[in-house]
Amino acid sequence: MFSSTRLITRRFPATGRQNLRRFSSLEIFPDEPKQPSVKTSSVPGPESKKLSERINHIQDPRTHVMVVDYDSSLGNYLIDADGNKLLDVFAQISSIALGYNAPPMLDLARSDAFVKAAINRPALGSFPPVGWAEWLEGGLMTVKPKGLEHLVTTLCGSSANETAFKAACMAYRARERGEGADFTKEEMDSCMENKAPGSPELAILSFKSGFHGRLFGSLSATRSKAIHKVDVPAFDWPAAPFPDIKYPLEENEARNKAEEERCLAEYEKILVESKSHKPVAAVIIEPILSEGGDKHASPSFFRSLRLIAKKHGAFFIVDEVQTGVGATGTFWAYEKWGLKEGEEPDFVTFSKKMQAAGVFHNLETRPNAPYRNYNTWMGDPMRAIQAKKMLEIIKAHNLVEHTKKTGDALYARLEALAKAQPKMQNLRGKNNGTFIAWDFETPAERDAFVGRMRVNGVQMGGCGDKSVRLRPTLTFGKEHADILVDTIEKSLGQL
Amino acid sequence: MFSSTRLITRRFPATGRQNLRRFSSLEIFPDEPKQPSVKTSSVPGPESKKLSERINHIQDPRTHVMVVDYDSSLGNYLIDADGNKLLDVFAQISSIALGYNAPPMLDLARSDAFVKAAINRPALGSFPPVGWAEWLEGGLMTVKPKGLEHLVTTLCGSSANETAFKAACMAYRARERGEGADFTKEEMDSCMENKAPGSPELAILSFKSGFHGRLFGSLSATRSKAIHKVDVPAFDWPAAPFPDIKYPLEENEARNKAEEERCLAEYEKILVESKSHKPVAAVIIEPILSEGGDKHASPSFFRSLRLIAKKHGAFFIVDEVQTGVGATGTFWAYEKWGLKEGEEPDFVTFSKKMQAAGVFHNLETRPNAPYRNYNTWMGDPMRAIQAKKMLEIIKAHNLVEHTKKTGDALYARLEALAKAQPKMQNLRGKNNGTFIAWDFETPAERDAFVGRMRVNGVQMGGCGDKSVRLRPTLTFGKEHADILVDTIEKSLGQL
Numbered sequence: 001m002f003s004s005t006r007l008i009t010r011r012f013p014a015t016g017r018q019n020l021r022r023f024s025s026l027e028i029f030p031d032e033p034k035q036p037s038v039k040t041s042s043v044p045g046p047e048s049k050k051l052s053e054r055i056n057h058i059q060d061p062r063t064h065v066m067v068v069d070y071d072s073s074l075g076n077y078l079i080d081a082d083g084n085k086l087l088d089v090f091a092q093i094s095s096i097a098l099g100y101n102a103p104p105m106l107d108l109a110r111s112d113a114f115v116k117a118a119i120n121r122p123a124l125g126s127f128p129p130v131g132w133a134e135w136l137e138g139g140l141m142t143v144k145p146k147g148l149e150h151l152v153t154t155l156c157g158s159s160a161n162e163t164a165f166k167a168a169c170m171a172y173r174a175r176e177r178g179e180g181a182d183f184t185k186e187e188m189d190s191c192m193e194n195k196a197p198g199s200p201e202l203a204i205l206s207f208k209s210g211f212h213g214r215l216f217g218s219l220s221a222t223r224s225k226a227i228h229k230v231d232v233p234a235f236d237w238p239a240a241p242f243p244d245i246k247y248p249l250e251e252n253e254a255r256n257k258a259e260e261e262r263c264l265a266e267y268e269k270i271l272v273e274s275k276s277h278k279p280v281a282a283v284i285i286e287p288i289l290s291e292g293g294d295k296h297a298s299p300s301f302f303r304s305l306r307l308i309a310k311k312h313g314a315f316f317i318v319d320e321v322q323t324g325v326g327a328t329g330t331f332w333a334y335e336k337w338g339l340k341e342g343e344e345p346d347f348v349t350f351s352k353k354m355q356a357a358g359v360f361h362n363l364e365t366r367p368n369a370p371y372r373n374y375n376t377w378m379g380d381p382m383r384a385i386q387a388k389k390m391l392e393i394i395k396a397h398n399l400v401e402h403t404k405k406t407g408d409a410l411y412a413r414l415e416a417l418a419k420a421q422p423k424m425q426n427l428r429g430k431n432n433g434t435f436i437a438w439d440f441e442t443p444a445e446r447d448a449f450v451g452r453m454r455v456n457g458v459q460m461g462g463c464g465d466k467s468v469r470l471r472p473t474l475t476f477g478k479e480h481a482d483i484l485v486d487t488i489e490k491s492l493g494q495l
Numbered sequence: 496m497f498s499s500t501r502l503i504t505r506r507f508p509a510t511g512r513q514n515l516r517r518f519s520s521l522e523i524f525p526d527e528p529k530q531p532s533v534k535t536s537s538v539p540g541p542e543s544k545k546l547s548e549r550i551n552h553i554q555d556p557r558t559h560v561m562v563v564d565y566d567s568s569l570g571n572y573l574i575d576a577d578g579n580k581l582l583d584v585f586a587q588i589s590s591i592a593l594g595y596n597a598p599p600m601l602d603l604a605r606s607d608a609f610v611k612a613a614i615n616r617p618a619l620g621s622f623p624p625v626g627w628a629e630w631l632e633g634g635l636m637t638v639k640p641k642g643l644e645h646l647v648t649t650l651c652g653s654s655a656n657e658t659a660f661k662a663a664c665m666a667y668r669a670r671e672r673g674e675g676a677d678f679t680k681e682e683m684d685s686c687m688e689n690k691a692p693g694s695p696e697l698a699i700l701s702f703k704s705g706f707h708g709r710l711f712g713s714l715s716a717t718r719s720k721a722i723h724k725v726d727v728p729a730f731d732w733p734a735a736p737f738p739d740i741k742y743p744l745e746e747n748e749a750r751n752k753a754e755e756e757r758c759l760a761e762y763e764k765i766l767v768e769s770k771s772h773k774p775v776a777a778v779i780i781e782p783i784l785s786e787g788g789d790k791h792a793s794p795s796f797f798r799s800l801r802l803i804a805k806k807h808g809a810f811f812i813v814d815e816v817q818t819g820v821g822a823t824g825t826f827w828a829y830e831k832w833g834l835k836e837g838e839e840p841d842f843v844t845f846s847k848k849m850q851a852a853g854v855f856h857n858l859e860t861r862p863n864a865p866y867r868n869y870n871t872w873m874g875d876p877m878r879a880i881q882a883k884k885m886l887e888i889i890k891a892h893n894l895v896e897h898t899k900k901t902g903d904a905l906y907a908r909l910e911a912l913a914k915a916q917p918k919m920q921n922l923r924g925k926n927n928g929t930f931i932a933w934d935f936e937t938p939a940e941r942d943a944f945v946g947r948m949r950v951n952g953v954q955m956g957g958c959g960d961k962s963v964r965l966r967p968t969l970t971f972g973k974e975h976a977d978i979l980v981d982t983i984e985k986s987l988g989q990l
Contacts, residue, residue, distance in 0.1 A: 054628040058636060058646050062865035063620045070615040070624050071607070081625050092618040093871045105614045112566070115604040118613060118877070120565040120595050121850065123587040125558045129565050130576050133549040141553060151553050155650045156872060162710045166727050173726040188721040191729070192703075198721065199729035208687075214870045215657045216730070217711025226683040226693065227866055231668040232661050234686070234694035235711070235728060352871065355616065370557035371722055375709045376588045376847065377651060382613070 023402040025475040028102055028393070029075035035483060036077070036457025037085045043454040045082030065459070073100035076473055076480050078459055086454065087483055090461035094290070094322050094471035097353040097390055098399075108389045117382040124153065124378040132381065139388025140356060142395075145318075145332055147344035148360040153379025157321035157351030158213025160359050161284065164347040165217050166373050167365045168282035168315040169202050174368055175313075202281040203235070203274060205267075205314065207242040209292030209464070212284055212319055221284055224292045225465075238274060240267040242289060243297045247426040260301040267305065271312040282315040282346075287333035288429075290322040293464020294437030296428055299337045306343060315365070317347040325353040326394060326474050329404030329433030336431075353474075355390065356383035399474040400433075407433035410470075410481045414438070417485065423449075423492055426467075434476060437469040445495065452491035458484060518897040520970040523597055523888070524570035530978060531572070531952025532580045538949040540577030560954070568595035571968055571975050573954055581949065582978055585956035589785070589817050589966035592848040592885055593894075603884045612877040619648065619873040627876065634883025635851060637890075638820075640813075640827055642839035643855040648874025652816035652846030653708025655854050656779065659842040660712050661868050662860045663777035663810040664697050669863055670808075697776040698730070698769060700762075700809065702737040704787030704959070707779055707814055716779055719787045720960075733769060735762040737784060738792045742921040755796040762800065766807040777810040777841075782828035783924075785817040788959020789932030791923055794832045801838060810860070812842040820848040821889060821969050824899030824928030831926075848969075850885065851878035894969040895928075902928035905965075905976045909933070912980065918944075918987055921962075929971060932964040940990065947986035953979060 025032055040046065044066040052061040067081040076099050078088040088096075098105065108114055113131070122129060140151060152167070154160045174181075184197075191198025206212060206221035213222060220235040222228060243259045246252040274280050285305060289295035309316040323333035330336055332348065339345075346365060351357035358379060367373050394400065411430050418424040418438065423445065429436035440446040446466045453460045463469040472480065520527055535541065539561040547556040562576040571594050573583040583591075593600065603609050608626070617624060635646060647662070649655045669676075679692075686693025701707060701716035708717060715730040717723060738754045741747040769775050780800060784790035804811040818828035825831055827843065834840075841860060846852035853874060862868050889895065906925050913919040913933065918940070924931035935941040941961045948955045958964040967975065 051623075051625060051628060055623060055631075057644070058628065058631050059648075060620075060861055060865065060868075063869055064623065065621045067625055067627070068617060068622045070617065071611050073615065078622075092616070092622060095616070095618060095871060100615050101611065102614070106610060109610040109614050110605060114613075115601060116566050116596065118604050118609075119597070119600045119881070120568065121587070121590070122563060122565065123590060125555075126560045127563045127573075127587060128546075128550060128559065130546060130562055132562070133546060133553065136550075136553050149552070153554075156654070156870070158870065159651070159654070159710060165711070166709075169728060170726045183721070183725055187725055191721050191724040191726075192718060193734070194715055194724075194729035194731055198725050200726060202728050214661075214868075215654060215710045215712060216660070216715070220689055220711070223687060226678075226686050227864060229686040229689075230678055230682055230693050230867075231665045231686075231695060233664060233697050233730060234689035235730070236689055239688070366555055369722060370555065372725075373555075373709075374558055375651070375653065376590060386614070 023397055023399070023477060024479070025075050025099065025477055027397065028104070028475055029099055032075035032099070033077045033085050036087045038455060038457050039084055040082045043080065043084055043086070045080065045084060047081040051081055070100065075099035076476055086457055086459040087480060087487075088459045089470050089472040089476070089484060090459050091471050091473050093352070093461065094327070095352040096473050097325055098393060099473045099475050102393070104393060105386070105389060108386065114382060114385055117385055121377065121380060121382070123376050124381065125374050129381055135381065135384045135388055139384055139391055140358070143331055143391060145344065145348045145360050147341070148348060148362055150361050150363060150366060151358055152361065152373065153356060153358040153384065155377060155380060156357050157349065158215045158218040160321065160349040160351055160357045161212045161221070161317070161319060162215060162217040163373055164284070164317045164349055164359045164361070165204050165282060167359070167361060167367065168317065168347065169200065170367045170372060171315065171365045172202060172279070172281040173200060201278045203237040203278045205238050205240060205270060205280045205283045207285055207289065208239050209242050209289045209295050210284070210286060211289070211291030236278070238270045238280070240270055242295055243301060245296055247428055256298070260297060264301065264304050264308065268308050268312070271308065271314060275312070280312070280314045282317050283309045284317040284319055286319045287323045287336070288328070288432065288435060290469065291463055293467045294428060294435070294469050302334065302337045303339060303343070306337070306339060306345065315346040317349065318345040319349050321349055321351045323435065324350040326400035326403055327353070327433050327471065328435045329400065329407055329431065331400055333432070333435075354387050356380070356387040394474060402477065403433045403474050406477055406481060407436065409478065410434060410485070411436055413481070413485050414488075417489060421492055423495060434470055434472050437463065437467050440466045440468070442466055448495055449491055452494050453487060456487045456491050458487045518892050518894070518972060519974070520570050520594065520972055522892065523599070523970055524594055527570035527594070528572045528580050531582045533950060533952050534579055535577045538579055538581070539575065540579060542576040546576055565595065570594040571971055581952055581954040582975060582982070583954045584965050584967040584971070584979060585954050586966050586968050588847070588956065589822070590847040591968050592820055593888060594968045594970050597888070599888060600881070600884060603881065609877060609880055612880055616872065616875060616877070618871050619876065620869050624876055630876065630879045630883055634879055634886055635853070638826055638886060640839065640843045640855050642836070643843060643857055645856050645858060645861060646853055647856065647868065648851060648853040648879065650872060650875060651852050652844065653710045653713040655816065655844040655846055655852045656707045656716070656812070656814060657710060657712040658868055659779070659812045659844055659854045659856070660699050660777060662854070662856060662862065663812065663842065664695065665862045665867060666810065666860045667697060667774070667776040668695060696773045698732040698773045700733050700735060700765060700775045700778045702780055702784065703734050704737055704784045704790055705779070705781060706784070706786030731773070733765045733775070735765055737790055738796060740791055742923055751793070755792060759796065759799050759803065763803050763807070766803065766809060770807070775807070775809045777812050778804045779812040779814055781814045782818045782831070783823070783927065783930060785964065786958055788962045789923060789930070789964050797829065797832045798834060798838070801832070801834065801840065810841040812844065813840040814844050816844055816846045818930065819845040821895035821898055822848070822928050822966065823930045824895065824902055824926065826895055828927070828930075849882050851875070851882040889969060897972065898928045898969050901972055901976060902931065904973065905929060905980070906931055908976070908980050909983075912984060916987055918990060929965050929967050932958065932962050935961045935963070937961055943990055944986055947989050948982060951982045951986050953982045
């Protein structure tokens with residue numbers, strides 16, 4: 001089995017290989033390791049375990065994968081506390097855009113602007129720094145989603161989503177009240193008691209298997225796993241079904257289309273029926289349901305979601321916290337939906353790889369009065385400066401295009417491998433850059449595989465119940481993909 | 496009027512003055528300005544306004560006070576975009592511990608450890624850095640509240656509070672279930688639908704005028720102002736009354752005691768009555784209700800709150816996001832309550848001046864399974880390193896003791912001033928360091944005063960409807976207090 005799969009994956013398209021030569025991670029990381037090396041018989045090794053035990057006196061270490069030497073890690077290689085050198089295709093749960101210790105980012109971090117921004121964190125909403133407009137205009141605003149001209153900055157993805165929820169509820173109620181109408185005394189009094197009409201019966205609609213964060217509002221919209229939700233009070237908000245797509249797509253076209261139609265009908269039914277008692281102020285969805293197991297649907301499905309939301313007066317939030325910043329081969333994953341002018345989302349949220357977090361939106365959803373969607377920090381200028389520099393590098397090296405090409409070639413190799421390897425099921429993420437996943441038969445088999453990968457030198461992440469997901473950086477290229485696929489073959493053979 | 500109040504406040508106690516000589520901000524900021532200077536006829540000046548207008552194309556500027564030149568600001572002096580040099584006693588809504596651009600903090604920010612932590616932000620719960628235990632042990636854990644040995648790090652105060660809410664709800668349900676009992680299938684299924692029993696009918700009890708953040712859970716506990724809450728769906732959680740204390744305290748002792756008793760009875764009634772339909776899993780309170788208008792109560796009132804919560808099985812969360820880190824003359828404000836061993840709070844949350852944010856707790860409230868109170872970043876190592884260094888400086892210079900003394904002397908001067916100045920009402924914060932506030936007759940008069948202070952060279956903040964609050968740094972000393980009081984006198988005279 002092992003040798004036959006190796007043979008199959010050698011059939012690598014020559015054109016793909018040529019295209020990939022355009023960018024090499026060595027341009028940014030001249031000293032990046034050439035390959036993984038694992039010194040300890042298991043990962044985490046003894047030094048990692050010792051440090052986790054020390055942390056245990058303060059914090060819960062049960063979720064530790066390994067303890068990392070970030071000072072030595074470089075590019076796509078993570079170096080752990082035991083000196084193991086691992087190719088990292090999980091990248092801090094999809095949160096590293098370029099790689100570890102990118103020299104231009106280190107230079108930035110040593111600059112006066114960055115150092116002073118780090119040490120003098122302001123209350124941005126009240127005392128913004130003189131450079132603030134410039135940092136946004138030259139950074140985050142250069143990647144603003146089409147049609148969205150405004151931005152609320154936040155500190156994390158959960159807060160970004162909840163900021164969008166709040167803005168959507170405020171705008172929804174403003175529309176109900178009518179232009180220029182002020183709050184009633186009853187609203188102002190009742191909201192102090194957490195009662196309607198001031199605290200309105202409005203809902204955020206999300207999708208089964210969706211993940212939008214862990215705070216009380218975002219967790220109410222999250223439907224990934226019970227262990228994320230159990231015991232925490234939740235808003236009585238609806239969840240629509242997300243299509244259960246069958247793979248390979250070519251063989252299941254009619255069935256998948258019917259499944260999408262079924263979900264759209266159910267979704268519209270919820271929007272209509274909720275109007276009488278708890279209207280949906282906003283719909284939130286990830287372009288790929290990532291935490292929930294890399295669940296995909298067709299661009300036309302997503303476009304329909306957006307149009308149906310508009311039809312029923314619900315705002316539409318695209319959660320690009322995990323999918324944003326190029327990993328899917330377009331800067332925003334939702335760009336693949338083919339939305340026409342006037343169909344743009346009302347909100348696009350981001351965090352993770354961007355390091356800075358926030359919500360793009362339009363003027364309609366700026367609250368009618370100040371201090372309504374406000375807090376002390378309102379984001380962090382230092383992270384905005386970091387995002388600006390990172391985006392400059394991404395553009396200078398065409399890293400989104402690079403990731404698209406890397407992903408296409410990688411997918412082709414994995415597809416070939418999956419054909420010969422029944423353990424790899426439901427391979428998905430074609431035409432989605434390096435945002436690729438597949439299933440195993442059982443959670444235990446998945447976990448065993450991820451463990452083997454680690455010992456074989458690759459740090460990979462799971463998602464859903466029995467899936468693995470690839471979330472490498474944007475500098476991940478052919479040379480890394482070769483090592484990755486070889487290691488997958490080897491690890492599958494060892495299961 | 497003006498000259499008579501000046502005379503009164505000259506009677507500054509000599510002993511206080513001597514004690515204050517122990518520390519001068521010049522030890523940390525040798526080049527700190529000696530006094531404010533305002534160049535423009537109004538603050539914000541034209542340059543600030545121009546920059547706010549530029550930001551307006553991206554973000555809501557209606558909450559801007561002024562645009563700040565953080566590169567030039569130093570120590571207790573904030574320098575704005577127009578070159579105005581203001582003594583800052585608001586300190587970014589109580590979020591600056593030492594002052595702007597403290598040289599040792601700038602040195603830290605240029606160090607390799609800091610630079611690499613800033614650029615390589617990890618998924619802390621899964622891939623902690625090798626230095627993590629050391630940074631916590633030498634930093635945040637050195638100020639752990641008595642009896643609380645564990646710490647969940649977060650990115651902001653709202654998240655810290657919601658993390659405590661979640662942990663409290665989990666621990667509450669675990670206690671109901673009994674030792675070692677697992678979740679039922681019904682719980683795991685129902686929580687995915689946001690329904691009981693998996694999403695339980697549990698409440699967080701807070702207090703009227705309390706402020707605990709702006710996200711959906713924390714906002715449901717926040718009862719500061721309607722404009723913070725209106726139009727946002729809220730959990731049906733109860734709010735207990737907070738005593739309406741009358742000043743001066745010496746003249747209102749019996750009345751205030753009766754008022755506290757009334758509130759305690761009402762509070763206990765809510766705890767008892769909620770048991771049948773929506774039990775209170777946790778009570779949250781600030782030691783001084785800051786955002787709500789610097790509302791104080793007696794130590795014995797707070798101790799009773801804690802004991803009554805325990806009696807009825809509710810966890811007790813002390814929100815020290817604004818009061819923590821020394822400004823009240825003790826490191827944690829709740830230390831003044833005189834809690835005995837075994838009476839410690841279950842959770843103490845912090846953020847703001849600490850720069851790092853989080854929740855101190857004990858092992859009982861570590862969830863029974865991993866990934867229950869988890870997220871991607873789980874705080875930020877860079878901010879933990881920053882907090883460690885800051886705490887070292889605070890200890891080396893005895894800045895908490897310094898702030899206690901500064902506050903005592905400042906309070907005495909303000910007390911004398913208030914006796915001669917009927918516009919200063921309900922002066923409060925005695926024996927609470929520099930955490931001092933007072934009221935004006937109307938919101939408009941308060942706003943006019945804050946505006947005059949600014950033009951006269953002092954940046955001061957409001958709170959509640961018609962209060963002002965002092966929130967200077969911990970390096971704020973006699974020389975600053977003199978300028979502050981003189982400017983208050985001058986500004987009152989100009990109203």
